[in-house]
Amino acid sequence: MPEIPSSLRIAVLIDCDNVSPSYAPLILEELASHGTPTIKRAYGDWTTTNLNGWKKALNHHAIQPVQQFAYTVGKNSTDSTLIIDAMDLLWMGNVDAFALVSSDSDFTRLATRLRESGKRVIGLGQRKTPASLRNAVDQFVYLELLKASAEEHDDAAAGHDADAEESAGEDEAQPGQGSSRSSRGGRGRRRGGRGSKSAGAETPADDTHAEESTTDAQPASTPELAEAEEQETTEEAPRIHLESALVKAINATSGDDGWASLGVIGQHLSRAHADFDPRDFGHRKLSDLVMEQPYLQTRTEGRTVEAAVKARRRRRAEG
Structure with a gap:
């Protein structure tokens, strides 16, 4: 995966109506690998009991709650408030990237607009997130993957x-x-x-x-939380066909000799598939994932790891 500068200033905007509070620490830990969350806001109607689970998380992680009353039954006013805040932050110019934490496709146009203005947009949501939102951001991270990765780390530490x-x-x-x-x-x-x-x-x-x-x-x-918890227990196969994605990425970025650096391959994968994540296939790093594939071969040139498609190498040799 491409490296992101640690100095990146990120505005974290959380749609609490669609996200379980149990994900709060995992979200912030994930974003810390992308940059510094300088703005952290959580949106919802805090006068109701629906968001009681979030109140402790707000205090612990220093997240600012933003109140939005539900003026009309059946209408989600929280979305509008989050969108308005995002546009205000865009014009203030004091952030480099936005993290939209939601599984709601209503934020698709917002993500597109922010990217049109040159901002990096990271989406974080559940696997139920519609393709429109996943494809509208620079990178999409599945919350279920964050949870599985954290549990694996805890089990290893306990052992x-x-x-x-x-x-x-x-x-x-x-x-x-x-x-x-x-x-x-x-x-x-x-x-x-x-x-x-x-x-x-x-x-x-x-x-x-x-x-x-x-x-x-x-x-x-x-x-809301019951729906979120139900989604947590639902396991789905990765939506990306791994072999096809890797082969296409290597073919698109390789030189005349058929070899391409993993950094360039990762950048191509991120652009072609915003929700591509090695953790979706059981590996924390792209290098480990590539080295496990029987149809690929790897080599190290200096400090650079490169990969090539075995079938292509054989065809070139036979030619």
Whole structure:
């Protein structure tokens, strides 16, 4: 993927009617890799209970709430307020990019207008986001991918901590045989606490208690959040045909020898497919994704990694 200057000033505009508050930290962490979120605003009718879940997130992440009353039933006034604010920020000229956090296609024209004015536009939304909005931005990031990536990182960290704890317990058990037996017993209980058979009937009770505590801490369910949570559990296959996209990108950017640098390939993919993301195919980096494909070959020239299509190389050799 192309590198974005870290000095990029980003205005983050969140449509809270269409986004679950659980995504707030993931959104800001993702945008930190693109630049600096200098403006963070969340739009909705804060006089209702529908957005109670967002109130804690606003305070924790220093996001400014923008109030918009629902003047007419069935009409979304929040969209209009967000659009007006975005145009004001555009003319103020103190931001370099806009992050539109929504799955609503009503922001398609706004994204197009901002890009026409030379601003970079990053979209963040769920997989249900219509193609019109996904294709109107410079880059579109699926919120489900951010969640899956964060969970994978947490699982890896938990596994590392567990290994370190086990290693420390074994080291402490070395001085004496009695302490070794004691340590083994302690470790056995700890394993049981994680859900082994030796925990007996205590584990379900503990799990149930933990679930009840978590449930009590959650805000009341609303139609908007219920829809968002339902989307979180829905898994869809990537919309992009990976082999076709990679081969076309390499053919479009390669030199006479058939090789193209990964940086140029990533730029082409971003322009051709705004929602292209290596994480959608199980890899955090484009280089790892390309190296795994059996129909591609890679090489390193200095500090530059290049890729070529194997079939094309064979045809050129045969010719």
